[in-house]
Amino acid sequence: MNFLNEVMRRHPKAISFAPGAPHPDLIGEVDVVHCLNTYIRHQAQVHAPDERKHLLEHLEYGPAQGIINELLAEAFRNDGMAQAEGRNITVTNGAQEALFLTLRAIFTSPNQVLAVTNPGYAGILGAARMLDIRTTPVADTENGPSLDDLGALIGQARSQNRSIRALYVAPDFANPSGNFMDLASRKSLCRLAQDEGVILLEDTAYGFSSPASTRPPTLKQIAPASTILIGTFSKVGFPGARVGFVLAEQRVQSVAGEFLPLASQLATLKSMISINTSPLGQAVIGGLLLEHGLSISALGERHRVLYQSNLKCLLLALDEQFGSSRKFAGMLEWNRPEGGFFVRIRTPMAVDHSLLARSADEFGVLWTPMRFFSLDQSCDNELRLSCSYLDHAQIEEGASRLRDFFEATL
Ligand SMILES: Cc1ncc(COP(=O)(O)O)c(C=O)c1O
Known part of the structure; x- marks a missing residue:
């Protein structure tokens, strides 16, 4: 959490798919x-x-x-x-x-x-x-x-x-x-x-x-x-x-x-x-x-609707940027969850801190290396995207920046 906060602080203009934090609008609604x-x-x-x-x-x-x-x-x-x-x-x-x-x-x-x-x-x-x-x-x-x-x-x-x-x-x-x-x-x-x-x-x-x-x-x-x-x-x-x-x-x-x-x-x-x-x-x-x-279900209902809409938007943006492009065919794979905040992308390269630093510095887009979450090496080539903190326009722009990043690094 501290690492992600620090990366976001250093790149205030970057679009961040990194934090699993709730959307600021929903927090702002709490009286x-x-x-x-x-x-x-x-x-x-x-x-x-x-x-x-x-x-x-x-x-x-x-x-x-x-x-x-x-x-x-x-x-x-x-x-x-x-x-x-x-x-x-x-x-x-x-x-x-x-x-x-x-x-x-x-x-x-x-x-x-x-x-x-x-x-x-x-x-x-x-x-x-x-x-x-x-x-x-x-x-x-x-x-x-x-x-x-x-x-x-x-x-x-x-x-x-x-x-x-x-x-x-x-x-x-x-x-x-x-x-x-x-x-x-x-x-x-x-x-x-x-x-x-x-x-x-x-x-x-x-x-x-x-x-x-x-x-x-x-x-x-x-x-x-x-x-x-x-x-x-x-x-x-x-x-x-x-x-x-x-x-x-x-x-x-x-x-x-x-x-x-x-x-x-x-x-x-x-x-x-x-x-x-x-x-x-x-x-x-x-x-x-x-x-x-x-009821926690009732309390979470607005949140569920907003995050599901963000998740759909993210999956659509990934399809648009990578799905139909021959350049990326067979290179990038991602899952399609129906809820929660997260999508994981598998790439053919090692995904680590230095790649994240490059993504932030040169392409203005942040994400989380999946190796943070793993007890073995099985996720070393993966990254996690979170859709929770962003609006649709930011998600679409972020996916376009991800495309530039992958074009340069793959
Ligand atoms: C799966 C999971 N468990 C626990 C937590 C910790 O939540 P809390 O803010 O209540 O400590 C998080 C926070 O992101 C989470 O994703």
């Missing part, structure tokens, strides 16, 4: 004061009718596990995401802290290995590295992690006296692959996880970008005991709120050997890292949810 008032009024209705007291409470330290847990649980139930209860939720500083805390809580021995769908979100790879957790890549397919690969890794780990403790997986238009798991592949993965005792770390960051009517059930719904659900309000709310969550009702052995509810262990760990998630940020997100009938 923070109104949402805060909605939440405080709601507190006054449900509890004591003293609004000033409730406001002041949100300027204090708050409970480590969070203050909007009951609202989140109701939203998860309303959206059919999970049969959740507030006491099993820990509110975190974004999904990033959720990933970090969860890894810290469930990995208790150096023989435990984290399997990561490869390519995978850079934040899980970084968190595992910081915690000295051994990782292993699982090949990604259009339908999510390869079960053959996962099965083989489980066997291999066992033969080395290790175990695959958990698999990180993002079933809904993953970052960076854009892959989406259909119902059958979700069920098969859940069955394997249940049979083999592997925890599924389900990252739902882009779940909102499927229409509610066609969205398959979450892994958490299919296999609640095997799955820990992790999510964020950065994409459907705003990233500056820094509000994410973990839903985990499992009981896990603590370092001291006792079996405790995971959500409360996460809160204990959190109290040593960030004390609590800002009550003001939580209150604003609580207000946003109340304004949208306690």
Whole structure:
């Protein structure tokens, strides 16, 4: 994130397909004061009718596990995401802290290995590295992690006296692959996880970008005991709120050997890292949810429509620039996700920092090397384009600049 921010800062006029950040217009629409008032009024209705007291409470330290847990649980139930209860939720500083805390809580021995769908979100790879957790890549397919690969890794780990403790997986238009798991592949993965005792770390960051009517059930719904659900309000709310969550009702052995509810262990760990998630940020997100009938799907609807339109525009622009040109025939390939923010392009050349620097300096267009997201060399020739931060005109101009860049470099 810092690297991408720095590249964007150095090239303010470049068109940036780099950040997976929400569109500035959508962030600008959030009326923070109104949402805060909605939440405080709601507190006054449900509890004591003293609004000033409730406001002041949100300027204090708050409970480590969070203050909007009951609202989140109701939203998860309303959206059919999970049969959740507030006491099993820990509110975190974004999904990033959720990933970090969860890894810290469930990995208790150096023989435990984290399997990561490869390519995978850079934040899980970084968190595992910081915690000295051994990782292993699982090949990604259009339908999510390869079960053959996962099965083989489980066997291999066992033969080395290790175990695959958990698999990180993002079933809904993953970052960076854009892959989406259909119902059958979700069920098969859940069955394997249940049979083999592997925890599924389900990252739902882009779940909102499927229409509610066609969205398959979450892994958490299919296999609640095997799955820990992790999510964020950065994409459907705003990233500056820094509000994410973990839903985990499992009981896990603590370092001291006792079996405790995971959500409360996460809160204990959190109290040593960030004390609590800002009550003001939580209150604003609580207000946003109340304004949208306690539904993350409803809250994300405008976002879904805008990003789907941007994605279509990007795919069309790539077709126009590269699809019909004989010059590029057989050289560039890209996937066609139906949601999320990302498209990946495979090229015949190594794609690295220096190529990005050339693209920025000479052609005014930014993107992200896919190698940032990979545990092996399988993505070294690929780049990731994000459509989330741009308007249609910028996307079309950016694709034209990409054409100039590829003409010069391929
Ligand atoms: C798949 C995925 N998970 C987690 C995150 C982190 O989100 P947050 O801003 O909530 O920390 C991101 C952010 O881009 C993401 O793409």
